[in-house]
Amino acid sequence: MKASLNRFRVQRTAQQDSGAAARIAPLPACRRCRQLKKRCTRTAQGCCALCALTGRPCSLMEEAKSPVSRERELQARIEWLSGLVDRGLPAGQSVRELETGATLTGAVNAVPTTPEDRESVSIAGSRRYLQAYFRHVHRAYPFLDSEEVMTEFDALCQQHATSDDGCLPRACIPSRLYGVMAIGATTLQRAGEALDPADGGPFEPCAQSVIEECVASIDNTGSLGTLLLLGLHLLFRPTEISPWAVAGILTRQAIASGLVGDSGHFDAAARVSPRDQELRRRLGWSIYVFDRMIAVSYGVLVGIAETKMRLPLPSIMLHKYAAADGQQYTMALQVSRHVIALRHLETRIAKAVHGHLAATGSSSGSSSRANPPQPLWMLRQDLRRQVEDWYTQGCLLSSSAIWEQDQVPFHNTITWLNVRYQNLLLLLYSPPSVAPSAPLGPVADEDVRSLAELQAASNRYVHLSWVLYEQRHLPFNRITLNRLLSLGAVLLYCVTRSTSFLLASEEISLCASLLKLFPAPWEAAHRGADILDRLVDLIAPPDSAVTPATAAATTTRNSCSSY
Known part of the structure; x- marks a missing residue:
């Protein structure tokens, strides 16, 4: 009976079979080793030795990760990215409080x-x-x-x-x-x-x-x-x-x-x-x-x-028209149109007298022969009439704003209008930058008239600018700086062609005083003031006592009577 029992196989229990299978089941090979039909040996890091030797990614690492570990790793990355974004946001804000990407973009x-x-x-x-x-x-x-x-x-x-x-x-x-x-x-x-x-x-x-x-x-x-x-x-x-x-x-x-x-x-x-x-x-x-x-x-x-x-x-x-303060909106609209007309006029003068400011070079040679350009004095006469028309419209606008008590705006004040008017005359009668400089000495009658207009406009411009400063309507910005530096060059041009050295020295001293009023960071203004002061020392007569204080006092006395 015992021999016959040894002759037949006895079916083992399921628990015994699973334990034996677990002991003899081989470890899975990575995809690369299976493809190359190589022996796959897992290392302590989790990848196989062959992939670690060649520096290739091993599929055993992917298979070793459970869903829980992957979720934990993803959560860690989210936390790191959230901290990175939070450091770029304003204090007290967090990326978790923002709902959409557009909100995040606006906050950043x-x-x-x-x-x-x-x-x-x-x-x-x-x-x-x-x-x-x-x-x-x-x-x-x-x-x-x-x-x-x-x-x-x-x-x-x-x-x-x-x-x-x-x-x-x-x-x-x-x-x-x-x-x-x-x-x-x-x-x-x-x-x-x-x-x-x-x-x-x-x-x-x-x-x-x-x-x-x-x-x-x-x-x-x-x-x-x-x-x-x-x-x-x-x-x-x-x-x-x-x-x-x-x-x-x-x-x-x-x-x-x-x-x-x-x-x-x-x-x-x-x-x-x-x-x-x-x-x-x-x-x-x-x-x-x-x-x-x-x-x-x-x-x-x-x-x-x-x-x-x-x-x-x-x-x-x-x-706006039907609003309670519709008069304010109407005044703002009139000022806007008047400023646009000013820029239009400046462009016409710059194109006619100083052609280098034109956006396009000019017409072809055949058209210029068919329509020869007008003489400069004729252009200046026509543009002068346009300047006078613009000034007249500005006077009407200023008269309608007499009731306004606000001291902050100045585009409708008569002082600002006079300064812009003299600035247009400066632009109109300044010598063309593209033309060669005329030699010193005798000049034509038209040049004499233009020089007289230029000198008168420059004198009035610098005095009115000082009045504008006293009224707290002179902005110290790049535009004012460029205009004052250009005015200094115009005054120097007038000095070299005129005999009114004392008068010119007063205007130059006042222009230097305006440049000195700029705050300390405006180094170009202070350098320009030093140059003008040295120019006053060179051209002023020895017996004159021209100082910024005397020039400013003269301006204050004449501001009300002249304009």
Whole structure:
């Protein structure tokens, strides 16, 4: 019986079979070893020896990971990325609080780049800066809707304002609002209204980050408006990038987007509302005014040719006209049109007298022979009539604003109008830069008359500029600096061709005094003042006592009686 039992196989239990199978089951080979038909030996790191030797990824590592370990590794990566993003966000914000990628992009773009930008600003002070912008700068550049901007500011205050001290974190202020506040702060500073340190000033937008943000979405008209605000603010910053660079970006993008052309087809195709259509046109004219101001004051090419401007002039919107303060909107509209006419006239004078400012070279030789150019004196007579017409319109505008008690705006004051009038005469009677200099000595009668007009305009311009400073209407920015330096060159030109050395020395001394009024960072202004002071020492008679104080006193006495 025992022998017969040994002859047959006895079926083992399932537990015994599974244990034996576990002992004899071979370890799986990686995919690479199976493909190469090589022996696969697992190492302590989890990969096979052959893959570790060749530096190839081993499939054993993937198979060794369980779903739990993969989830743990993914969670660790999410935590690391969240911490990385949180370090780039403003203080007190976390990426876990942001719902969409667009919200994250907006929060990252609002991150300040300097430590002082992480402070807070007073809501009351910020509101003052916004109102100052719309009281003055908005009249010459009316491309923003004041109600929309103030509504956006109120919503921002309700969302981010701290209840403790009524402050607003700088990091949450969009670039457009921040630019408006910065320009409004410079306006109040120019007007002599003290800025409260508790308001959180100064406002210093980071030019590089704003340009990057606007160029990334340049097809949007809002980004062009933000870029224009940056250009206006850079006029007051001598150490930042030149506003000329911003004007170049603005003009090219305005042409590319059809902003300065006939926008009727665009508005019909895009179904733009009448309000948005009017704001789009105003933005086009604002860019045009900024471009012309930069070109004439810097002596560079214009970015937008006159033939490309096919926009209707700014007009008042219906809901503004019916508002309670509709008279203010009407005055702002009249000032805007008057400033546009000024830039038009400056362009005509620059093209006729100083042809290097023209956007295009000129016509061909055959057309110039068929239509010979007019003599310079005839061009000046025609342009002088246009200057007188513009001045007359400005006088009517100033007379209608006598009731206005606000001292912040100056575009409708008679002093500013007189300064611009004399500046046009300076531009008109200055010798053409492209023409060779005439030799010293006898000159023609027309040249004598032009020299007399130029000297009279330069004398009046420097005296009126001092009056403008006394009235706190002279902005110390790049435009004023360039005009005063050009005035110094004109005075030197008049001195070399005139015998009124004492009178010229008084004007040069007063021009140097104006340059000395610039703050310390304006090194070019102070260097120009030193040069003019040395020039006064050279040309003034020995028995004269010309000082900035005497010149300023003479200007103050004659300011009311002369104009």
